[in-house]
Amino acid sequence: MSGISFTLSENINLAPYCSMKAGGNAKYFVEPKTEAELLYALKYFKAIGERYIVVGKCSNLLFPDSGFDGAVISACSMKGMSVENGIVTAMCGETLSSLATTACENSITGFEFCYGIPGSVGGGVYMNAGAYGGELSNIFVSGRFINESLEIVTLTKEELDFGYRKSRMAFEGLILISASFKGEEGNKDEIRSLMDELMAKRKRTQPLEYPSCGSAFKRPVSNFAGALIEQCGLKGTSVGGAEVSEKHAGFIINKNNATATDVINLLNLVSDTVFEKTGVRLEPEIRIIE
Ligand SMILES: Cc1cc2nc3c(=O)[nH]c(=O)nc-3n(C[C@H](O)[C@H](O)[C@H](O)COP(=O)(O)OP(=O)(O)OC[C@H]3O[C@@H](n4cnc5c(N)ncnc54)[C@H](O)[C@@H]3O)c2cc1C
Numbered sequence: 001m002s003g004i005s006f007t008l009s010e011n012i013n014l015a016p017y018c019s020m021k022a023g024g025n026a027k028y029f030v031e032p033k034t035e036a037e038l039l040y041a042l043k044y045f046k047a048i049g050e051r052y053i054v055v056g057k058c059s060n061l062l063f064p065d066s067g068f069d070g071a072v073i074s075a076c077s078m079k080g081m082s083v084e085n086g087i088v089t090a091m092c093g094e095t096l097s098s099l100a101t102t103a104c105e106n107s108i109t110g111f112e113f114c115y116g117i118p119g120s121v122g123g124g125v126y127m128n129a130g131a132y133g134g135e136l137s138n139i140f141v142s143g144r145f146i147n148e149s150l151e152i153v154t155l156t157k158e159e160l161d162f163g164y165r166k167s168r169m170a171f172e173g174l175i176l177i178s179a180s181f182k183g184e185e186g187n188k189d190e191i192r193s194l195m196d197e198l199m200a201k202r203k204r205t206q207p208l209e210y211p212s213c214g215s216a217f218k219r220p221v222s223n224f225a226g227a228l229i230e231q232c233g234l235k236g237t238s239v240g241g242a243e244v245s246e247k248h249a250g251f252i253i254n255k256n257n258a259t260a261t262d263v264i265n266l267l268n269l270v271s272d273t274v275f276e277k278t279g280v281r282l283e284p285e286i287r288i289i290e
Helices: 035-047 096-105 121-127 168-172 188-205 225-231 260-278
Strands: 009-013 025-030 052-055 068-074 081-084 087-091 140-146 152-156 175-182 212-215 242-244 251-254
Touching (some): 035 068, 035 140, 035 175, 081 096, 096 121, 121 175, 225 260, 251 260
Parallel strands (some): 025 068, 052 068
Antiparallel strands (some): 009 025, 242 251
């Protein structure tokens, strides 16, 4: 472990790091750049008995206004990507958009759906992020993880038990270091134009001009959360500064200095109203940290 160190910041406001631009302070905040620094930080916090969470771009996370009484370890500075025999290997801090761009530059198709999802590879694998008919489990080959005993393990797609917006990572406290993804050989121009088309569709249909966590709720079986919310007349409903987007009812946006509590109260209000009116219980897709 000699020669490895990290800067430990204290009492850091998390809101600027979170795409919802809400939430309180972290007791500790660290940004490791390498696998060794990440492991060092994890061992350090485990040794001192401090609670920790590894995060990516915080585009699917909400920390409470009271803050996080432990260490937030941001993996966003863990960068690096390589391509070999049609397989793209990315460090957990790379963005899903740069993963798609690298695949495109190497004429690999199958990654286009990632383009425009504002998360990291780590958060993407954790959530099995997906869009427009694709999801990461379709292209995931294997990953290097740190398990709860802080050992490094390699797990394949089959071992990761991917489901809709979930993977084994959530249930076993696995931390992703890097992952390999495989697509098919394709035509660079066609890949680029599909990526541009999907991005244009996002801009047209999603309220990207406001902070949010993307879709606030998981898609219920044989329905769409946004459609149910709209059907219940909830578009534009607000609690404090949080609002159900007029542009896309599936999004809860930070319209006007919303607190995390505003967002959580609005999530509950929407879920309860939709349940009363349709019998469908919407489950949050946003991960609310306690
Ligand atoms: C405008 C907008 C549009 C969106 N569109 C989509 C979409 O089309 N499809 C979609 O699926 N999602 C979408 N999202 C949600 C979000 O971008 C995804 O869920 C993304 O995968 C989250 O990645 P992240 O890096 O931000 O993860 P974070 O929000 O930082 O974390 C999410 C979870 O992953 C864990 N995690 C992160 N990195 C690691 C790691 N290295 N090791 C272990 N655990 C880790 C965190 O602890 C947390 O539990 C959207 C969000 C926004 C704001």
